[in-house]
Amino acid sequence: DTAVSQTPKYLVTQMGNDKSIKCEQNLGHDTMYWYKQDSKKFLKIMFSYNNKELIINETVPNRFSPKSPDKAHLNLHINSLELGDSAVYFCASSQEYLPSGQETQYFGPGTRLLVL
Amino acid sequence: LAKTTQPISMDSYEGQEVNITCSHNNIATNDYITWYQQFPSQGPRFIIQGYKTKVTNEVASLFIPADRKSSTLSLPRVSLSDTAVYYCLVGDMDGGYNKLIFGAGTRLAVHP
Numbered sequence: 602d603t604a605v606s607q608t609p610k611y612l613v614t615q616m617g618n619d620k621s622i623k624c625e626q627n628l629g630h631d632t633m634y635w636y637k638q639d640s641k642k643f644l645k646i647m648f649s650y651n652n653k654e655l656i657i658n659e660t661v662p663n664r665f666s667p668k669s670p671d672k673a674h675l676n677l678h679i680n681s682l683e684l685g686d687s688a689v690y691f692c693a694s695s696q697e698y699l700p701s702g703q704e705t706q707y708f709g710p711g712t713r714l715l716v717l
Numbered sequence: 718l719a720k721t722t723q724p725i726s727m728d729s730y731e732g733q734e735v736n737i738t739c740s741h742n743n744i745a746t747n748d749y750i751t752w753y754q755q756f757p758s759q760g761p762r763f764i765i766q767g768y769k770t771k772v773t774n775e776v777a778s779l780f781i782p783a784d785r786k787s788s789t790l791s792l793p794r795v796s797l798s799d800t801a802v803y804y805c806l807v808g809d810m811d812g813g814y815n816k817l818i819f820g821a822g823t824r825l826a827v828h829p
Contacts, residue, residue: 605760636819642802644761644819657816691760702808702817703749708760 604628605709607692613715614682622677622712624692632656633675634693634706635667644691650675651698682716689713721805726824735792737823739805742786750781750788751817753804761804761819765790792825800827 605626614620626633634657635647648667649657655667664680675692689711695704722740729735741750749768753761765772767779767788778791792799802822 641821643821644804646816646818649816659816693760702751702806703766705751705763705766706753706761706817708762711758711760 605692605694605707607690607709607712609712610710611713611715613717615717616682616684618682619678619680620682620714621679622690622692622714624675624677624709626673626692626694626707626709628694628696628707630694630696630707631672632695632698632704633669633672634695635675635677636691636693636708637661638689638691638711640688648675648677649698656698684716687714687716720818721807721820723803723805723820723823725821726826728826728828729795730828731796732794735795735799735825735827737790737792737803737805737825738787739790739820740787741805741807744785744807748808750779750785751806752777752779752788752790753806753819755802755804755822757801764803795825795827797827797829799825801825 608623632651634649636644638644647661650669653669666678669675691711692709693706695706751766752764754764755761765777765779769781772779780789802824804819804822806817
C-alpha cells in the first residue's frame, strides 16, 4: 500500500484553467504539507495542516487554495493557472507537528504540472 | 533565519565512503538537523536526524560538532543506487510554527 499518494501524477493544462491535485495518506498522521519543486530542484513549502487546521501558509498567490476535508486528505486547488505554476508538487505527511522540526516527513510521488 | 549551505555536487565511486558537509551557522538552540534523499522522479525520503554528537542508522551516520554550526552526512561504501540529491535541513520559525527549509541540495553521482 502506498503511504502517501497523489493524483494525478501528470497534469498538462492550458493557461487560465483551474485544476486540483489530490493527496491522501494512510499512515494515520495528523499533519500534512504541500511543497513546490521548481526546475532548479528547489523544494519550497507552501502549506501545512495540522489536524485539519492551517498552520503554515507561505507567501503564495491566493490562486492556490488548500483544502483538508479530513486528516487523511489534503487537496490543492489552483485557479487561473499561469506558466510559472509549472513545477512538481509534492504532498507530505508527518505523525504530528513538532516545534523543533523533529518530525519525519513522508513524501508522495509528486504531481508534475505543465502549464502551456 | 536558519539557512543551510552544502556543496552543489559531488562525485564518488562504488565502494567509497562519501561525506557531505552542511553549514548551518544560524541554527536555533532547539532545532534538529535532518537529511533527506531524493531520487529522480520521486519525493524526498528521510535518511537520518540528529541534535548533537553522532547518530548512526542502517543507512548513514551523522556527525554534529559541539557548536552545531555544521553537520556531516557519511555514507559508507556507496553503490550506484546512492546516486541522488541529498538535502540538509534545519527549521525556520515563522509565525510561531517551525517549518523545514530545503536548500539546493547536493547532487551525488556514484560511478562504477
